[in-house]
Amino acid sequence: MTITGKATTYSAPGSDLPNVLQQTTFVIDEAAIQPNDVVVKTLATPINPSDVAQIFGGYNDAVPSTRLGSDTTPQPLSVGGNEGVFKVIQIGSNVKNYEVGDVVIPKLPGFGTWRTHAVVDITQDSDLTPFIKVNDLTIDQAATISINPSTAYQLLHQFVKDWKSGDWIIQNAGNSQASKYLTQLAKLINVNVLSIVRDGKPQELYDELYELGATKVLSESEFLHPEFNIEDVTKGEGNVRLALNSIGGETVGGLVKGLSRNGVLATYGVLGGGKISYDGRIQLFKNISTRAYWLTANTKANPQSKVDTVEAVSKLFKEGKLKVAAYNKVKFDSTGDLKATILNTIGKSKSGKQVVIYE
């Protein structure tokens, strides 16, 4: 029996996505599966901004020649996408660690998730292919656990190791998926969160963020008002130890100003252009540090850190302590045009998190 798979691929980086992305079909001949191969079927792949940046080039190299089907001829193609959840549908005769039916996510970035199926040699490409099993999670939880909740978990614990009850975090882009997970995770350890959101957001968004555990939500204008003082929010109780910046721009100066002595500004995204600007006198007198955070770099440097993070987040999901931040589901059926679906879904991303569900 053979499976005909589809993948959204590119052969060279570029920003003209309709021309850069290609629809590639491939064949998996089940009789030709090698002893160390695992065949997985895709269940869901979210669109992350970093996936698009990767195709533009210069951000996070995709792994070229990702094997598509059971034909092992080298294919100079990169498959788009870095996050997704897959079900094991066939294993080679030597495979011990996976069983048919296992639900898995890729351990490392660069797997190429925008495809209906993948054939993976679990020994030969050991750095690339090992999966993390997520059998105990719902598909909703597993589909997006790898990037946003994991980022939030590491941001919370990488720069401050000794959180005290009542401490504060301030963050811009307070309504991003990562910020929503950060808010929930901080609440679990009694750390307060001040989230800044763009002006003009509806009351429903404020309600949602408060529901997730935000201590205070302010618009950018309120936060950047010359008379705003961080103690208006903290009442002078608890130190503002961490400021999280995922966009750059105007709010960064306010984040640095809002930090307490010895505070850290961590930048983990540059979606707003990424300009960092602040008053060096504040840095000097309050001994502020600024740091870079990048999940991909952490994972490449120490893959086990990613496994540990997913396990920690999984535990919180399973205990009901962490809720999936709502996202929009875009259905794809195997007879459809995957490239068109991916392009269409990327286009929708500005209105919120999008996840392609493979039926």
Place this chain on the structure above:
Amino acid sequence: MTITGKATTYSAPGSDLPNVLQQTTFVIDEAAIQPNDVVVKTLATPINPSDVAQIFGGYNDAVPSTRLGSDTTPQPLSVGGNEGVFKVIQIGSNVKNYEVGDVVIPKLPGFGTWRTHAVVDITQDSDLTPFIKVNDLTIDQAATISINPSTAYQLLHQFVKDWKSGDWIIQNAGNSQASKYLTQLAKLINVNVLSIVRDGKPQELYDELYELGATKVLSESEFLHPEFNIEDVTKGEGNVRLALNSIGGETVGGLVKGLSRNGVLATYGVLGGGKISYDGRIQLFKNISTRAYWLTANTKANPQSKVDTVEAVSKLFKEGKLKVAAYNKVKFDSTGDLKATILNTIGKSKSGKQVVIYE
């Protein structure tokens, strides 16, 4: 016998220096010296920008009520100045650690050095008064060892612990006193230095910096030219691990851009207004950190670190490995007007380092 001393003092911070600063005279009655007192005569006091910032207020609190003479009545006055070299001219009957003739510098900031003499209880005010002995140094070396060479020494060693031969440091304000010491100290451990200086500096300055050990000196325009690439200087050999910023402003973006992966930007001064601005994408992709450095904070947190630093720098001076960066000497004789001399010397500071020599 009595000594009549003079001090340049202020009772409240302010920026109108001619009105804020006062000339205070005081009397030391040698017969009234207490058993734990040490009387010192001032030999030299440099003007540091931080001294002036301190009088402006908000920077580094002066210690009020510094005792002036043998009259122990509390005096709600701050004496200006934080650095200087003194000779012990009299000791009380209980004093064991100092001898008449010892040459000393204050261990901690806030001593109040703009005065001809000081009477110090070496037990009661132990946090404030202990001196570091510098008997083996020349007065030229001792006069300014406490701030600029000590800052340079700590900057070199605080953020990078494992310098490798051929690594690089880049710094703005490359002709400041601290930068000149940094250049010499880096050269001693085979670390390269790229120093940026303002446009229009004369060839003599370039020659002086090269003579001190700079690997390369560039004007701001050359460094900030859009086509400038750090590898034009480094030839791709050695990592740019540390960027030193003492002014803020335009060059900061270039410093961050010039750093190699995992590099650190350390800000230790804000004389140019201190605006810090750079491209967050570079911070993210190269994992750049920015840090604050402040000698005073280090010294207050760990006074022994200052003693260790002065000892390390003293050793280099005595071995002839470190040269005093040239400064201008302003003579003051005991019949003169100390406040006028100090004001006049502050006014000259823009043209280079100034040190008042007490005759």
